[in-house]
Amino acid sequence: MANRMKVDLCIIGAGSAGLSVAAGAAQMGADVVLIEADAMGGDCLNRGCVPSKALIASAKHAHSGWSNSEFGVQEVHPEVDYAAAKDHVHAVIDAIAPIDSQERFEGLGCTVIRKHARFIAEDKVQAGETIVEARRFVVATGSGPFVPPIDGIEDVTVHTNETIFDLRERPDHLLIIGGGPIGMEMAQAHRRLGCDVTVIEAERALGKDDPECAAIVLDQLRAEGIAIEQETKAERITKGADGLTVHTSKGDFSGSHLLVAVGRSVNVEGLDLEKAGVAYDRKGLKVDENLRSTTNKRVYAAGDVAGGMQFTHVAGYHGGQLVRSLVLGLPAKARTDHIPWATYTDPELAQVGLTEAQARQAHGDKLTVVRSEYAHNDRANTERRTTGLIKVMVVGGKPVGATIAGHLAGELIGLWCMAIANGLKMTAISNTILPYPTYNEINKRAAGAYFSPKLFDSAVVKKAVGVVQRWLP
Incomplete structure (x- = not known):
């Protein structure tokens, strides 16, 4: 027999958006269920913003000794312990984790269920043996790395932001497919930690940013020894005795490890949104300016799965807007002009x-x-x-x-x-x-x-x- 609960608000996903809604709603007195099948804190804490910035911090310390002489300090070339740098990354995650923990949110008054959630009706979700009926639902399941269907990619080890922070063997030569923010941050961090790095970008590196200002960043990365191949499409990947080769429209590039950072895909698989009558596409749920589903008025979306900008601070902003509307009943339209x-x-x-x-x-x-x-x-x-x-x-x-x-x-x-x-x-x-x-x-x-x-x-x-x-x- 399934356990049954009836609550004011059911939140699916304990990343930045879901946690923001849960904390605000529970502390204001709403009856809240928070469902998360993976790690509390979501992608940002465990595989994204926090670990990447921690690794960048290690890389900055490694790099600082190279430019001492202009300050009247002897130049030094520090020895890098790549595995220890990853220990630093995980220590930072561990330090922040209690803020996002199940125990903390239970202490705030939330019921936390650590199972996969799927809709079974317009007003019901099942998570494990529990069926939750709610007045309102917030889908905040986030996104994951997109791995493109490049010929041969299934034959090599592919790292994404979900695995690169667990890698403890320093790459001799890291090939990065994707010249967006994640790709360029990881390129510089790994170069400063002692790796050769080649970035392969099908269009323009940092292409969503102002070209003049992006060029300032790219010039510095090249000056540090990072090869940046723009307008270069990866067409095929082959595995060799010493690593792999990415075959592109402008030649072949060989390395020891591969990181793919070409974008994100929203996490909607397995939610059975169809059973709730919730419209969605590859970008996320179809929502209006109030973040409300256009086809099921009980359901809202927040964060990456809302189909807009995919940033942690946008997810937190969405969470605040939903607390305003769902808990306090106040108007709260999501803007983008100030993001x-x-x-x-x-x-x-x-x-x-x-x-x-x-x-x-x-x-x-x-x-x-x-x-x-x-x-x-x-x-x-x-x-x-x-x-x-x-x-x-x-x-x-x-x-x-x-x-x-x-x-x-x-x-x-x-x-x-x-x-x-x-x-x-x-x-x-x-x-x-x-x-x-x-x-x-x-x-x-x-x-x-x-x-x-x-x-x-x-x-x-x-x-x-x-x-x-x-x-x-």
Whole structure:
């Protein structure tokens, strides 16, 4: 006999989106069931953001000794223990895991079921021996790595973000198919940890980002010895005695290990969404601007499976919006115009809102693009971090997008995220007093660049100043 439960809210998936909804709803008094068949914390904690940034941190320490001499410190070439670097990765995961643990969420008031969930009706889900009937459901099952059907790929060991962090033998030569954020982050990390690295990208590396700013990052990666083959499609893979070879439209590339990072596919298999009357496609569930299923009003989606941007912070944002609507009954439409993203290479690359190309297409002659170079920032000069650029897209005195390539770009973009999310004008940035010297002054200098022509190149202003000067005692 199956156990039966009737609750306010049933959440499928304990990643960033599901945990955000569960924590908020349970603490506000809703009766919540959280179902997760895999590890608590989802992809971000166990196979994505956290382990990748931990490995990048190890790589930065390995690399730092190579550039000591310009600071008056003897250059050193540290020995890298690749397995120990992976120990660091898993220690970081273990340190964060209690925050996402089953015990914590049970303590918040959730019922946690560690089984695979599948719909058996429009208002019912079965997980193991338990049938859950709920007023509302949130599908937050996330996504997994997509492995393309390249001829011969089934004959070699393929690493993805789900396995690369468990690899303890340092690759002699890592081949990476895919030049997006994951591919480029892992390329630089492995190069700094002592591997030869070749990136094979069918189109343009970092192709979703502003080309000018992406070029700043790619130039640095090439300078560190990473081979980046763009507009090069992987057509076939063969296994050899010493590794493997990727045969492409522009030649053959051989290496010892293969990492595939060409995109993500949403996790909907086995949910039996059809039995709940929930429409979906390869991008995820069909939802409206309230994240509500267009075909079953009891069902909502959050995170990657909602069919939009696939970022952990978007999943968390969706979770907050659903707490607002499902628990408090308040209107909560999901926006995308204020969503940022960052690639944690060195230098970093960050974006919020529209890129320059998108802004020109959307706003035409109404657009003003202002720029500020890292080389003009005093703090950047003290630390020899002068390679970098910020571009801000402004319409009607308000920023509609910002792109930053350079040191700490992922941190600096936060000011523009706040401005765009809250509809602030450029005066809000230019009026802000910042401590000196800080990298954040790059942002303020960009705001100043917007006003400078209006103040210093205006005949009207100069005439008015002349009058004021003659009038002042």
